[in-house]
Amino acid sequence: MPYTKKLLLQIKQLKRFFLENKRMPSYRELGALIHVNSLSAVQYLIQRLSMLGVVQKDSLGKLIPGRLFNPVKVLGTVRAGFPSPAEEENVDTISLDDWLIENKESTFMLKVSGDSMIDAGILPGDMVILDKGKNPKIGDVVVAEVDREWTIKYFEKRGEEIVLTPANKKYPLIHPKEELRIAGVVTAVVRKY
Amino acid sequence: MRKIEFLGSWPKAIVHLDGDAFFASCEQAVHPEYRGKPVVTGKERGIVAAASYEAKRLGISRGVSLWDVKRICPDAIIVPSDYETYSLFSKRMFAIMRRFSPVVEEYSIDEGFVDLTGLQRPFHASYEGIARQMKQTVEKELGITVSVGLSVSKVLAKIGSKWKKPSGFVSLPTTAIFDYLAKTPVEKIWGIGEKTAAYCEKLGIQTALQFAEKNEDYIKKHFIKPQYEIWQELNGYSVYSVTAEEKTDYASISKTKTFTPPSKEKAFVYAQLIKNLENACIKARRHHLVAGKVVAFLKTQEYSYSGLEATLNRLSSFPMDIAPLAKEMFEKIFEENVPYRATGIVLVDLQPEGNVQMSLFESPLRVSRLQRLYQAIDTLAQKMGKHTVFLGATAHAHKIPQHILERGDVPVRKLNRLDGETIRKHLSIPMLMNKGTQR
Numbered sequence: 001m002p003y004t005k006k007l008l009l010q011i012k013q014l015k016r017f018f019l020e021n022k023r024m025p026s027y028r029e030l031g032a033l034i035h036v037n038s039l040s041a042v043q044y045l046i047q048r049l050s051m052l053g054v055v056q057k058d059s060l061g062k063l064i065p066g067r068l069f070n071p072v073k074v075l076g077t078v079r080a081g082f083p084s085p086a087e088e089e090n091v092d093t094i095s096l097d098d099w100l101i102e103n104k105e106s107t108f109m110l111k112v113s114g115d116s117m118i119d120a121g122i123l124p125g126d127m128v129i130l131d132k133g134k135n136p137k138i139g140d141v142v143v144a145e146v147d148r149e150w151t152i153k154y155f156e157k158r159g160e161e162i163v164l165t166p167a168n169k170k171y172p173l174i175h176p177k178e179e180l181r182i183a184g185v186v187t188a189v190v191r192k193y
Numbered sequence: 194m195r196k197i198e199f200l201g202s203w204p205k206a207i208v209h210l211d212g213d214a215f216f217a218s219c220e221q222a223v224h225p226e227y228r229g230k231p232v233v234t235g236k237e238r239g240i241v242a243a244a245s246y247e248a249k250r251l252g253i254s255r256g257v258s259l260w261d262v263k264r265i266c267p268d269a270i271i272v273p274s275d276y277e278t279y280s281l282f283s284k285r286m287f288a289i290m291r292r293f294s295p296v297v298e299e300y301s302i303d304e305g306f307v308d309l310t311g312l313q314r315p316f317h318a319s320y321e322g323i324a325r326q327m328k329q330t331v332e333k334e335l336g337i338t339v340s341v342g343l344s345v346s347k348v349l350a351k352i353g354s355k356w357k358k359p360s361g362f363v364s365l366p367t368t369a370i371f372d373y374l375a376k377t378p379v380e381k382i383w384g385i386g387e388k389t390a391a392y393c394e395k396l397g398i399q400t401a402l403q404f405a406e407k408n409e410d411y412i413k414k415h416f417i418k419p420q421y422e423i424w425q426e427l428n429g430y431s432v433y434s435v436t437a438e439e440k441t442d443y444a445s446i447s448k449t450k451t452f453t454p455p456s457k458e459k460a461f462v463y464a465q466l467i468k469n470l471e472n473a474c475i476k477a478r479r480h481h482l483v484a485g486k487v488v489a490f491l492k493t494q495e496y497s498y499s500g501l502e503a504t505l506n507r508l509s510s511f512p513m514d515i516a517p518l519a520k521e522m523f524e525k526i527f528e529e530n531v532p533y534r535a536t537g538i539v540l541v542d543l544q545p546e547g548n549v550q551m552s553l554f555e556s557p558l559r560v561s562r563l564q565r566l567y568q569a570i571d572t573l574a575q576k577m578g579k580h581t582v583f584l585g586a587t588a589h590a591h592k593i594p595q596h597i598l599e600r601g602d603v604p605v606r607k608l609n610r611l612d613g614e615t616i617r618k619h620l621s622i623p624m625l626m627n628k629g630t631q632r
Contacts (some may be wrong), residue, residue, distance in 0.1 A: 013632060020515070077269070101622075102561070105285040107336035108223075110625040129622075133334045143625065148226040150625050181225075192612050 003052075010034050010045060010053055024055070024063035088143035100188045106133030108184060110143055110150055117141070117152050120167035126191045129150060137185075145181040146174055152186065202366040205431045206309040206320040209342045209350035212283075213359035215303035216243035221334035223626050224605075231266050233259070236273040237596045238451050245357050275604030281623045286339075287330055293327050298435045304354075305348055308435040321364045328362060330507040344370070347433045348426035351383040351410045352401070361456060374402035374427060384423050389416075401427060443480065448473040449537035451553035453596045455494040457532050462491065463523055470519055471512050471583060475539045478546075478571060483508035483545045485542030487515050489522040492535040499526045500537075506552045508544060511563050512584055557601065578617055588604055 013033050017025050025033060031042045044064065049055045056066045087153065101107045112126040128143070136142045142155040144164055153164035155172065164174040171192065212218060221227045231251060235242030241262060244253045251266050257574065261271050283302045290297045292434045293316075296308035307327070309320055314321050319550050324343040324344035342353020344365035352373060365373055380390035382401050396415060398404050405427040412424045421431045425457060448469040456462055466489060477484060485508050490500025501522040509515060519538070551557060570582045596602065605626050606619075 023253055103334070105288050108625050109620070109622045110627075113627060130625075132336060133330075146229075147224045148228070149627050183225075189330055 002088045004143040033107040103133050106131050116166040116168050116171045118168050122189055128188050129188040130186050132184040134185040136182055205345045207350045208307040208324050210302035211340045211354045213338045214243055214245050217245035218337040219279050225459050227270055231269040233262055233269050233271045234274045236271045237602045239453050242274055273604050278623050289331050290423040296435050296437050306435045335376050345429050346426040346431040349381050371525040374405055377401040379404050443540050446473050447539040447543045453536040454514045455532035455534040461589045463534050463589045468587045468590040469538040473514050473540050474510050479512040482543045482548045483510045483546045484540035488536045488539040489519050491533050494534050511567050536599050
């Protein structure tokens with residue numbers, strides 16, 4: 001059964017009545033609401049509404065609300081009359097992508113293979129997200145090239161010298177001998193269970 | 194060359210940015226153990242698709258067979274092409290270029306033009322400064338090197354980017370053009386082919402400068418429009434604009450695929466040919482084009498080509514229309530007991546679809562049925578992947594992989610699918626790779 005413009009208007013009036021009076025109207029009140037005098041016209045409307053599930057009748061034949069106030073897809077236009085808390089808040093949302101990735105073009109991923117950063121909560125099998133465009137600051141977790149392999153370490157300073165420190169006592173500090181290649185600064189760790 | 198003087202140094206500012214040994218550079222960017230070593234991509238095809246500069250220095254270039262590569266340099270690192278990663282790098286390269294100017298032309302996967310004209314003020318920098326910053330940003334954020342030419346026209350910008358590879362930067366304001374042109378042989382100019390170069394030699398033109406210095410009447414008398422345009426570009430007048438839109442006015446669409454091992458089996462080679470036809474038609478339909486002619490060719494193991502051209506009764510982009518013609522041509526060029534290694538289809542005389550003239554003896558009903566059929570096929574392809582529905586003749590080509598692979602012939606990225614990734618859907622973030630993470 002289609003929702004005609006007229007029917008949608010009548011549902012809206014019914015809703016307003018319910019919100020104002022905290023109860024459903026009697027047949028006669030409904031008649032007044034929709035400007036008809038004939039009870040059979042009211043009955044016809046109620047029959048249509050109950051077929052749509054908008055209202056129901058109790059054992060005494062009195063009206064009780066059906067899906068009147070539940071979100072139903074087809075009632076979308078009607079629902080718009082009610083302020084939703086989310087709309088009141090009026091916030092924008094961001095995707096997980098936007099949250100995890102600052103600069104789309106310079107972001108890479110690396111699968112963690114060793115346990116040298118275990119005390120920093122970076123475990124073997126984790127995926128780290130790194131930004132190649134960022135310049136590392138002291139204390140950052142970075143991906144660096146050591147002995148032709150990518151390795152994840154803290155970027156730190158001992159005196160004047162830059163050192164790569166692991167987060168696991170089993171491993172030694174790394175003192176880069178010549179040029180230190182930093183692939184990027186780690187900005188997030190992703191672990192999927 | 195009096196004209197140049199009143200143009201000013203920068204009547205326009207056009208950058209040509211060109212990835213250095215792009216595919217090989219991408220490999221080196223994600224595999225630290227490849228850096229500084231001769232790296233060659235194309236393992237799955239048996240020939241070099243791209244060679245790193247370390248390999249180029251040893252004389253290895255595009256198209257060389259891998260057997261020769263191993264002979265020239267036994268230590269060369271030969272890897273299968275990882276197009277997924279290359280295209281991620283490519284997209285990022287263009288995205289970075291767009292940070293500097295909205296007018297970016299993606300000329301191919303690894304090179305593009307940028308129009309910087311008028312942007313000094315918003316950047317508070319000279320054109321040279323902006324172009325250098327663009328180069329540095331690409332190199333830093335992607336970990337590859339690029340060569341950049343900056344000049345007042347596309348042809349000149351391209352001379353600049355080719356000047357000193359890898360990682361070159363050449364700026365050619367109008368005042369500097371002639372020094373560079375004097376050192377550029379005429380055949381190195383973008384748009385001048387072998388034949389034109391040979392013709393130039395007959396006219397006593399050897400360098401780009403000699404060509405540029407001819408007067409207008411001479412050029413108009415001896416050459417045709419394309420060369421006249423190049424002449425203008427060389428003289429600092431920009432006639433080719435940087436076009437930011439996706440290229441849709443293809444002159445032709447060609448699809449060629451190599452397969453290994455080479456095959457003598459007629460049905461298989463035919464299936465390969467028709468698969469190319471399907472691919473070419475998919476591309477034509479995507480760009481709303483129809484073809485008037487079709488070329489089919491086969492390539493033998495000895496790298497010799499044989500091909501034929503045929504005209505369609507009605508412009509079309511439907512394999513079911515074109516396959517019968519392709520079959521006829523195939524029957525004429527296929528020879529028994531010759532091993533073939535590649536097939537190709539070229540659709541030519543392309544025109545926008547929509548104004549297709551029916552031929553006299555054809556039922557319009559059949560045509561509209563075909564249209565509906567291919568609409569449905571394209572919709573299915575969008576949902577379920579390319580070649581969800583294909584012609585029966587190509588089953589041979591779809592059933593087995595294009596190349597009989599050793600395990601090492603699959604890109605590392607494909608072997609390392611993440612939890613939750615499927616064959617068709619991967620994270621669009623390039624992965625750094627360690628030796629340990631493989632296989």
